[in-house]
Amino acid sequence: MNIKTSSIDELNTLAKDIRQKILDTVSKNGGHLSSTMGATDLIVAMHKVFDVEKDPFIFDVSHQAYAHKLITGRWDTFSTLRQFDGLCGYTKPKESKYDYYVAGHSSTSISLAVGAAKAIALKGEDRVPVAFIGDGSMSAGMVYEALNELGDRKYPIVIILNDNEMSIAKPIGAISKLLSQTMAGSFYQKFKGKVEKVLEHLPESASYMAKRFEESLKLITPGILFEEMGIEYIGPVDGHNIESLIETMKVAKALGKPVIIHAQTTKGKGYEIAEGTKEHWHGVSAFDLKTGVAPKKNGAKAATAIFSETLVVLADEDEKVVGVTAAMPTGTGLSAAIEKYPERFWDVAIAEQHAVTSMGPLAKEGFKPFCTIYSTFLQRGFDQVIHDIALMDLGVAFALDRAGIVGEDGETHQGAFDISYLRGIPNMTLMAPSNESSMIACMRFAKEYKHPCAFRYPRGAFMSEDRESIAYELGESVLLQEGEDILFVGYGNGVGRAEKVAELVEVKVAILDLRFVKPLDEKMLISLSKKYKKWYIFSDSAKRGGVGSALLECLSEHKIQDVALTSFEYDDAFITHGNTKLVEESIGLLPEQLAKKIM
Numbered sequence: 001m002n003i004k005t006s007s008i009d010e011l012n013t014l015a016k017d018i019r020q021k022i023l024d025t026v027s028k029n030g031g032h033l034s035s036t037m038g039a040t041d042l043i044v045a046m047h048k049v050f051d052v053e054k055d056p057f058i059f060d061v062s063h064q065a066y067a068h069k070l071i072t073g074r075w076d077t078f079s080t081l082r083q084f085d086g087l088c089g090y091t092k093p094k095e096s097k098y099d100y101y102v103a104g105h106s107s108t109s110i111s112l113a114v115g116a117a118k119a120i121a122l123k124g125e126d127r128v129p130v131a132f133i134g135d136g137s138m139s140a141g142m143v144y145e146a147l148n149e150l151g152d153r154k155y156p157i158v159i160i161l162n163d164n165e166m167s168i169a170k171p172i173g174a175i176s177k178l179l180s181q182t183m184a185g186s187f188y189q190k191f192k193g194k195v196e197k198v199l200e201h202l203p204e205s206a207s208y209m210a211k212r213f214e215e216s217l218k219l220i221t222p223g224i225l226f227e228e229m230g231i232e233y234i235g236p237v238d239g240h241n242i243e244s245l246i247e248t249m250k251v252a253k254a255l256g257k258p259v260i261i262h263a264q265t266t267k268g269k270g271y272e273i274a275e276g277t278k279e280h281w282h283g284v285s286a287f288d289l290k291t292g293v294a295p296k297k298n299g300a301k302a303a304t305a306i307f308s309e310t311l312v313v314l315a316d317e318d319e320k321v322v323g324v325t326a327a328m329p330t331g332t333g334l335s336a337a338i339e340k341y342p343e344r345f346w347d348v349a350i351a352e353q354h355a356v357t358s359m360g361p362l363a364k365e366g367f368k369p370f371c372t373i374y375s376t377f378l379q380r381g382f383d384q385v386i387h388d389i390a391l392m393d394l395g396v397a398f399a400l401d402r403a404g405i406v407g408e409d410g411e412t413h414q415g416a417f418d419i420s421y422l423r424g425i426p427n428m429t430l431m432a433p434s435n436e437s438s439m440i441a442c443m444r445f446a447k448e449y450k451h452p453c454a455f456r457y458p459r460g461a462f463m464s465e466d467r468e469s470i471a472y473e474l475g476e477s478v479l480l481q482e483g484e485d486i487l488f489v490g491y492g493n494g495v496g497r498a499e500k501v502a503e504l505v506e507v508k509v510a511i512l513d514l515r516f517v518k519p520l521d522e523k524m525l526i527s528l529s530k531k532y533k534k535w536y537i538f539s540d541s542a543k544r545g546g547v548g549s550a551l552l553e554c555l556s557e558h559k560i561q562d563v564a565l566t567s568f569e570y571d572d573a574f575i576t577h578g579n580t581k582l583v584e585e586s587i588g589l590l591p592e593q594l595a596k597k598i599m
Helices: 010-027 033-039 040-049 066-071 109-123 133-139 142-151 174-184 186-200 204-218 221-225 242-255 303-317 337-338 352-364 377-390 418-422 436-448 494-502 522-531 547-557 580-586 590-596
Strands: 056-057 130-134 158-161 230-237 259-264 321-325 346-347 368-374 397-401 429-431 454-458 478-481 485-489 510-513 517-518 535-539 564-567
Touching: 010 040, 010 066, 033 040, 040 066, 040 130, 040 158, 040 242, 056 109, 109 130, 109 158, 130 133, 133 142, 158 242, 174 580, 230 242, 242 259, 303 321, 303 337, 303 397, 303 436, 321 352, 321 478, 321 485, 337 346, 352 368, 352 377, 368 377, 377 397, 377 418, 397 436, 418 454, 418 522, 429 436, 429 580, 436 454, 485 547, 494 510, 494 535, 494 590, 510 522, 517 547, 522 547, 535 547, 547 564
Parallel strands: 056 130, 130 158, 158 259, 230 259, 321 346, 321 368, 368 397, 397 454, 429 454, 485 510, 485 535, 535 564
Antiparallel strands: 429 517, 478 510
């Protein structure tokens, strides 16, 4: 189907077929659903008006870009979405030339569009960057940094604001709708341009009055927010009327300057069960299409659930316990605390930097903040961790969910780097629980600790079986079992992996639950180095700057040269998406694979 020559009826049929294809695939594979269903009509219109062969299509986060993938030659392979060796759930230039940029974290699209526009201007080319961004991503400061420059430089960029929760501004009745439709038309834009030229030659008082009249009309819409920044605004428009969207995008493209098209859409459009602002339909596991119900999962309790339950207990016991997350209350398990104590636990939207910094004063004022952010997303608040928390030695506890391999979300979401990027920060303490009891003990230690600390835990359940756990003491490890010549050092979920490998090797090995990677239990390590000359390190983290590096530094400082250390941490490469077991197998981390490497 040639989308450029298709009629409106054909485009509407295409949008319907795309939604059905998304439903069929996501119900089997899991993935993002409500946002990508709601974005379908907008993306169809984008491809009709703009030229994906040359215009950069830049999707923010890009979890809503499934329709784009289907339009750009991936219909037949779409069933492999988020599967190992299959299509990525986000845009990925290595997958298709039509994916302009990698995206998995939010609020980068407008900055990328500005960068692309600069390159296009320098090359003297006729291309228009198109940034597609959701209303949720507009909460991050990076968006306004980009808009600030764009409003000054006036590069020709079209920004499509997909407002699926009406969080920018709710329209006020029929007048707003009529005005918005008028503003989206080519007549209004041409008329406005002519009026602006006339105003240049009028006395200052007349010009002032004319501008005030226009602004008074715009107060009915959110346009004045963007126009005051120097960016043309069109909207709100119906994000599901493809014919109207095409006309609006043509107007925006022809203006030759920065334009925001504010489109209102319905999450889950086309699948009634998921329609509306229902958070649990944002990202889903496999489910039954007829009922919308996912099969129940059996097995050990997830680490996130343990964190959630324990945090509420700590909050019950001590009114000084507070907490924050950045747009992930359900994913991080903070939702239970927010529901019970809404005045003490906050979701600050997609604003990791603000989340981190805002907890500093709470710690300074005597509260105990738990800053609950995925490992991959705390990367975005790195400077704030240093400058606003660690520098003042404030007792903020960072709970790092999704540490390690996260599976189908892939490279942009793997929690590989937190040890490496936090370990070099002065005043920072790093620890990791290995099972449910250890998690509770770890959190109780963090709650009483008066300095910055971070503890990491995996997506899903711990690998290690639960056992009674002794209380955490700063920098102290626990020797779980004695052995012969070989020592397994486990950190966090790596303890369970070490235990499983130990069951597969012929010799009896010693197993150390490191607990703290900063500060290290140097006394224990020096003692163990006298008996065990072969050390194997198990930690779900990057090898460079990770646990093995910390142990090698310790051995070097104490001039211990007769210990051979092998780290089974992640190699220096980004880790692909797919089923966690298949991903681990591809990089040689399954227990049976590791057992063969024990000498």
